[in-house]
Amino acid sequence: xxxxxxxxxxxxxxxxxxxxxxxxxxxxxxxxxxxxxxxxxxxxxxxxxxxxxxxxxxxxxxxxxxxxxxxxxxxxxxxxxxxxxxxxxxxxxxxxxxxxxxxxxxxxxxxxxxxxxxxxxxxxxxxxxxxxxxxxxxxxxxxxxxxxxxxxxxxxxxxxxxxxxxxxxxxxxxxxxxxxxxxxxxxxxxxxxxxxxxxxxxxxxxxxxxxxxxxxxxxxxxxxxxxxxxxxxxxxxxxxxxxxxxxxxxxxxxx
Numbered sequence: 001x002x003x004x005x006x007x008x009x010x011x012x013x014x015x016x017x018x019x020x021x022x023x024x025x026x027x028x029x030x031x032x033x034x035x036x037x038x039x040x041x042x043x044x045x046x047x048x049x050x051x052x053x054x055x056x057x058x059x060x061x062x063x064x065x066x067x068x069x070x071x072x073x074x075x076x077x078x079x080x081x082x083x084x085x086x087x088x089x090x091x092x093x094x095x096x097x098x099x100x101x102x103x104x105x106x107x108x109x110x111x112x113x114x115x116x117x118x119x120x121x122x123x124x125x126x127x128x129x130x131x132x133x134x135x136x137x138x139x140x141x142x143x144x145x146x147x148x149x150x151x152x153x154x155x156x157x158x159x160x161x162x163x164x165x166x167x168x169x170x171x172x173x174x175x176x177x178x179x180x181x182x183x184x185x186x187x188x189x190x191x192x193x194x195x196x197x198x199x200x201x202x203x204x205x206x207x208x209x210x211x212x213x214x215x216x217x218x219x220x221x222x223x224x225x226x227x228x229x230x231x232x233x234x235x236x237x238x239x240x241x242x243x244x245x246x247x248x249x250x251x252x253x254x255x
Contacts, residue, residue, distance in 0.1 A: 058087050097131040166194070190233065204221070
């Protein structure tokens with residue numbers, strides 16, 4: 001039983017065959033998923049999908065690339081949605097310095113406000129980090145985000161930062177890049193992270209794992225991520241799946 005902790009089934013890439021994609025995931029042993037909504041378009045779609053399937057949940061937040069577009073009404077909307085029975089986390093939120101749509105100071109302010117909201121409603125947060133690690137650490141530390149903890153989603157940093165995030169009460173989630181032949185860093189991280197702080201994800205439709213790299217990703221492929229991590233850690237696949245699913249249940253308070 002596998003848990004894809006980060007998937008965008010609400011993306012346009014799944015408009016034509018969403019139901020088939022979900023059924024393929026279930027048939028592959030991926031019984032639980034979190035669909036992430038991060039703007040005015042994708043949040044309602046995430047909720048719609050979560051409401052249709054017992055073991056699919058939603059996370060709601062505001063993406064850093066679009067931070068400049070977030071209004072007071074949007075933040076109030078996210079707060080109201082935190083009471084929805086299928087919403088189990090806030091995010092994805094964070095900092096993205098790769099794209100320059102939203103100024104860094106605006107991104108940081110929107111990030112801080114979402115952390116404060118998560119603490120207010122007592123929910124874990126899902127962190128998007130692209131080329132902004134030092135500033136992510138600074139904001140998380142200054143806002144005492146460890147009180148609620150959460151996920152470093154699709155972790156793509158060096159192993160040296162892993163302990164910093166663990167100490168801040170965050171889980172490390174790995175996706176397709178751990179299977180890439182030319183990606184030594186996620187493999188190093190996969191071995192280093194304590195088993196009780198490890199999660200798996202696809203970030204579908206993005207970052208499809210080998211041998212599907214470059215194609216549309218889908219939640220069934222999280223099995224390939226789990227198999228690779230189990231191989232790297234020299235443990236049984238079913239054991240890795242069981243542990244990472246239990247970790248997700250613990251973080252999202254689903255017991």
